[in-house]
Amino acid sequence: MSAKSFVKRSVAGHSWLGLLTGAFMYLICMSGTLAVFHQEFERWEQPNVEEYRDYDVQLLESAYLDFIDSHPEETGHLHLVFPKSGIPRVVVENDHVARFVNQDGTLGEFENLAWTKMLVKLHAYLSLPNTLGLIVVSIFGVLLLSLILSGFLAHPRVLKDAFRFRRGGSKQLERVDIHNRLSVWGAPFHIMIALTGAYFGLASVVVIVIASVFHGGDQDIVVGKVFGQEPELSQDLRPANIIGAMENFSLIAPKASPLFLTIHEPDTSGQFIEIYAQHPGRLIYSENYRFDIQGNYLGKAGFSDGEFGRQFLYSTYRLHFGEFGGFSVKILYFVLGLSLTIISVTGINLWLEKRRHRDLINDVWLGFVWASPAALCLAAIAQIIFGLSATVTFWVTYSLFCCYSGWRREESESRRNFQFLSAASLLALVLLYSANFYEHALTQAALGVNSALIVAALVFLLLGRKSATLHIEGISTKEQWV
Amino acid sequence: MLSGFLAVLSGLIGIVILFTFWRRKYPVHGTAVFLGWIPLAGSLLFWVASAGIEFGIVFSLMMPSLYAWVVILVKSEHKPIAHTRPKRYQFQRVSYTKILRNGGVFFLVIVFLAMSSTFITLVFTYSLPIKEVNRMAVGALLMPVVWGAAVVWALIDGRRIRPILINGISGLFSAIYLFLWSH
Numbered sequence: 001m002s003a004k005s006f007v008k009r010s011v012a013g014h015s016w017l018g019l020l021t022g023a024f025m026y027l028i029c030m031s032g033t034l035a036v037f038h039q040e041f042e043r044w045e046q047p048n049v050e051e052y053r054d055y056d057v058q059l060l061e062s063a064y065l066d067f068i069d070s071h072p073e074e075t076g077h078l079h080l081v082f083p084k085s086g087i088p089r090v091v092v093e094n095d096h097v098a099r100f101v102n103q104d105g106t107l108g109e110f111e112n113l114a115w116t117k118m119l120v121k122l123h124a125y126l127s128l129p130n131t132l133g134l135i136v137v138s139i140f141g142v143l144l145l146s147l148i149l150s151g152f153l154a155h156p157r158v159l160k161d162a163f164r165f166r167r168g169g170s171k172q173l174e175r176v177d178i179h180n181r182l183s184v185w186g187a188p189f190h191i192m193i194a195l196t197g198a199y200f201g202l203a204s205v206v207v208i209v210i211a212s213v214f215h216g217g218d219q220d221i222v223v224g225k226v227f228g229q230e231p232e233l234s235q236d237l238r239p240a241n242i243i244g245a246m247e248n249f250s251l252i253a254p255k256a257s258p259l260f261l262t263i264h265e266p267d268t269s270g271q272f273i274e275i276y277a278q279h280p281g282r283l284i285y286s287e288n289y290r291f292d293i294q295g296n297y298l299g300k301a302g303f304s305d306g307e308f309g310r311q312f313l314y315s316t317y318r319l320h321f322g323e324f325g326g327f328s329v330k331i332l333y334f335v336l337g338l339s340l341t342i343i344s345v346t347g348i349n350l351w352l353e354k355r356r357h358r359d360l361i362n363d364v365w366l367g368f369v370w371a372s373p374a375a376l377c378l379a380a381i382a383q384i385i386f387g388l389s390a391t392v393t394f395w396v397t398y399s400l401f402c403c404y405s406g407w408r409r410e411e412s413e414s415r416r417n418f419q420f421l422s423a424a425s426l427l428a429l430v431l432l433y434s435a436n437f438y439e440h441a442l443t444q445a446a447l448g449v450n451s452a453l454i455v456a457a458l459v460f461l462l463l464g465r466k467s468a469t470l471h472i473e474g475i476s477t478k479e480q481w482v
Numbered sequence: 483m484l485s486g487f488l489a490v491l492s493g494l495i496g497i498v499i500l501f502t503f504w505r506r507k508y509p510v511h512g513t514a515v516f517l518g519w520i521p522l523a524g525s526l527l528f529w530v531a532s533a534g535i536e537f538g539i540v541f542s543l544m545m546p547s548l549y550a551w552v553v554i555l556v557k558s559e560h561k562p563i564a565h566t567r568p569k570r571y572q573f574q575r576v577s578y579t580k581i582l583r584n585g586g587v588f589f590l591v592i593v594f595l596a597m598s599s600t601f602i603t604l605v606f607t608y609s610l611p612i613k614e615v616n617r618m619a620v621g622a623l624l625m626p627v628v629w630g631a632a633v634v635w636a637l638i639d640g641r642r643i644r645p646i647l648i649n650g651i652s653g654l655f656s657a658i659y660l661f662l663w664s665h
Contacts, residue, residue, distance in 0.1 A: 013637030145630030169561030309619030
């Protein structure tokens, strides 16, 4: 195969993959870029919850006892979430319900983070049922790797032109430059995101294969090898001694900061306490310290100093979601995630640009890209202000907007309308939110997100104004050609 | 703090040198480009000193993209907007042949290559002289790469039957080895 034909085939392969994944990749990347701030959104969604960083373990234990009294339903786990840098709130929860804990140890509001959960589920599962969604999204991680590889093969000049950006002029050249420059320099981040993203869902498939090949189908053995075997205990039934476990924990790991405490299989003789604690400077999600129900130390899982494989696999979460190194890393992930979103859009735009005609795909794709911010905002308004389902609102409004765009058949006009609609819905969200939460809209938790929403609204206003000018110029150009 | 500042400075210097000499026909072009990579690579040391080895490696891989995009944006070429002739609208006809062909490629990429890559990766990782948990980690890292590379090969090879046969046979032998001989 000659070099020219190789490049031609690589371009065709890259385009095929891009078209296969484009729309979903856009949704995954866009929602993932926003989901980097899921902790901030969680705080914003319920701004009237008490926030504090210093807590009294005795009060937390009394909150836990109150919780098991008020919510006696059967559960596999009970969690006590400690205040941490991202979310300075205490939550006590079982598999069915979660409640915040006030600083005086009384039980507070019920946790209700439906919009943030919708956003995270859109990214991690594409709103599909959990296991299926996780596997589907992971396959997109693999296809993203293929896109990166085929992209480099398809563009032999990609390194030569590594610093070139031709703005204005031909739209196609501008888009090619944006697509290629963002791709080349962002490649390390994109590869890392693709690999870690592929791991989350494919791990479950690989576990099934390894279990059936090497362990007679017993998946628990495989999972135990990575995450450690659960202790086998036989104890008297009693509530967990949280104070004792926390005292022992602070002696064993004084430098680690506890993220949350889980009571596994509560109300059974095998129940035990596990404290998940973050180690400074480490990418591992946590080291897990285990205690019996009376708070006696049993041992740790070994994520911080165990086998390399265990440490590596337990580092994928923080690496993928940018939950390390503070807020500046989140900003970095937001910028790099946005670049991947733009790449997925410009890739499809380039394919559309190269075609000699335009059809329904052009118009629906435009709606798909530009209507998503407005659909997300309307979902937030529906959920937070009116208590309607965020997921249903998002998908219904998103589908309607795409239908409108396909029906209207005016790309520049639809783009302008969606940009103005996004700006308007962002401002409406902030106004309705402030009216709904009143003085709580000025808390630290709410103020940061609301300010960001106003800035985003201004950006959409500016984009809409630019599109409006281009639309008018476009009409005169069309008349000129006619 | 100082190490972090030096890491950013060193990376920026590296990118600016690379940009300056990237496509110029100076006699020192090659040496200059090489010299540009040195501060860029050196920023790794400063990042490690500033944030520790794990965070340091991640930062040193991600930050250069930001410096490069800033340089690219600042030094971009501005051209007057060229108006192109509007394209005519055309109703899309459904081509069942195309749907069938693309459906076949989809099956190849998503199902067939996924299975063969999984078995090939498992045979390779489980033949490594390391503990099982490490084999799993290597497998988790390698499997998407093997699958992704197989997808690219299947899509760009002039004779599609070649990657299908080679992946299919390797996958089949790997599966036989795993399910029969490894027990």
